[in-house]
Amino acid sequence: MRIFLFIAALFATGSSHADWHYDKQAIMGTEVHLQFWVDDDSRADEIKRAVMDEFRRIDTALSPYKEDSELSRVNREAGKGAVKISQELADIIQKSLYYSDRTGGAFDITFATLGSLYDFRKGESADIKTTESLLPAVNYRHIALDREQLNLAFKDPRTKIDLGGIAKGYSVDRAIGILQRFGVQNASVSAGGDARLLGDKRGKPWLIGIRHPRDRSKNAAVIPLENTAISTSGDYERFFIDDDDHRVHHIFNPATGKPTDTDAGDTGSDQDKLISVSIIGPQGFDTDPLSTSVFVLGKEKGLALIEQMHNFEAIVIDANHRMFFSSGLEK
Ligand code: ADP
Numbered sequence: 001m002r003i004f005l006f007i008a009a010l011f012a013t014g015s016s017h018a019d020w021h022y023d024k025q026a027i028m029g030t031e032v033h034l035q036f037w038v039d040d041d042s043r044a045d046e047i048k049r050a051v052m053d054e055f056r057r058i059d060t061a062l063s064p065y066k067e068d069s070e071l072s073r074v075n076r077e078a079g080k081g082a083v084k085i086s087q088e089l090a091d092i093i094q095k096s097l098y099y100s101d102r103t104g105g106a107f108d109i110t111f112a113t114l115g116s117l118y119d120f121r122k123g124e125s126a127d128i129k130t131t132e133s134l135l136p137a138v139n140y141r142h143i144a145l146d147r148e149q150l151n152l153a154f155k156d157p158r159t160k161i162d163l164g165g166i167a168k169g170y171s172v173d174r175a176i177g178i179l180q181r182f183g184v185q186n187a188s189v190s191a192g193g194d195a196r197l198l199g200d201k202r203g204k205p206w207l208i209g210i211r212h213p214r215d216r217s218k219n220a221a222v223i224p225l226e227n228t229a230i231s232t233s234g235d236y237e238r239f240f241i242d243d244d245d246h247r248v249h250h251i252f253n254p255a256t257g258k259p260t261d262t263d264a265g266d267t268g269s270d271q272d273k274l275i276s277v278s279i280i281g282p283q284g285f286d287t288d289p290l291s292t293s294v295f296v297l298g299k300e301k302g303l304a305l306i307e308q309m310h311n312f313e314a315i316v317i318d319a320n321h322r323m324f325f326s327s328g329l330e331k
């Protein structure tokens with residue numbers, strides 16, 4: 001009898017008890033993962049929908065693979081003259097240009113002038129002649145952004161942009177903003193290599209794994225984190241191995257117009273070549289472009305940049321598979 005009453009009481013309170021909720025969807029060419037705690041279960045589905053809709057909205061605007069995205073329109077038209085753009089696109093381009101300045105051009109969204117000719121699934125890359133002829137069009141200084149009038153023009157008609165090095169970090173920040181508006185205090189949101197954590201895991205830190213860059217089944221490290229963002233860039237996400245045994249991957253050196261050299265024993269010093277970079281900092285809008293930047297800069301210049309920046313830390317793995325930390329993590 002007592003058991004029966006207990007069960008009845010459970011039903012009477014409906015589903016409004018506190019619990020963890022999960023969702024996972026394929027958006028932006030990657031998997032978006034969401035985990036959050038709510039005190040009132042009845043809003044969980046609404047929250048999931050709002051977060052995933054925001055990822056889809058941003059993808060619709062910024063995808064280079066969707067012909068009717070704002071980004072695709074800009075890439076078709078801005079080389080011919082100024083085009084009107086949204087406040088959101090202007091803000092993301094402005095942030096990208098800030099990191100181009102700050103990194104001496106290592107972060108450069110005009111890499112896409114050549115990058116758009118690569119297809120990692122099909123194993124296609126730009127040939128040497130095309131690379132040489134288009135290289136002058138890869139330069140963030142060709143981007144003329146008028147933030148007052150919301151106008152954008154490319155000074156070289158061949159220039160194209162791609163926001164793949166910053167859009168996912170921006171999106172996880174937007175997702176966290178939505179969760180906060182719903183009153184959520186503990187959450188984890190990730191889109192591929194970009195994650196942002198809200199609060200802790202209710203009394204414990206979140207445990208974030210950094211994948212082993214050459215063994216998908218292993219973690220190279222697991223880091224306890226709370227209330228922060230972490231972005232990882234690696235040469236193992238999108239790549240193919242070409243006929244000369246070189247790894248052709250999705251992070252470009254704007255100075256050469258080609259993917260950075262991450263092959264051990266090849267040109268340059270293996271100690272300076274990075275194959276995985278993780279950046280920890282307050283928001284994805286910064287950690288995402290910084291992980292790409294440090295990857296291109298290499299270990300010495302990359303870690304020096306992070307040392308200069310307040311509130312940011314780095315974990316990097318070189319071509320010899322050795323791991324290094326910025327000074328704030330070594331303590
Ligand atoms: P992901 O999370 O997709 O692995 P990363 O943060 O590692 O992304 O950034 C890689 C993406 O950034 C590439 O897929 C490309 O869209 C873009 N990208 C590549 N090289 C550069 C560069 N030098 N500057 C800015 N963006 C870049």
Ligand code: MG
Pocket residue numbers: 165166231232233287288289290291292293
């Ligand atoms: Mg990045």
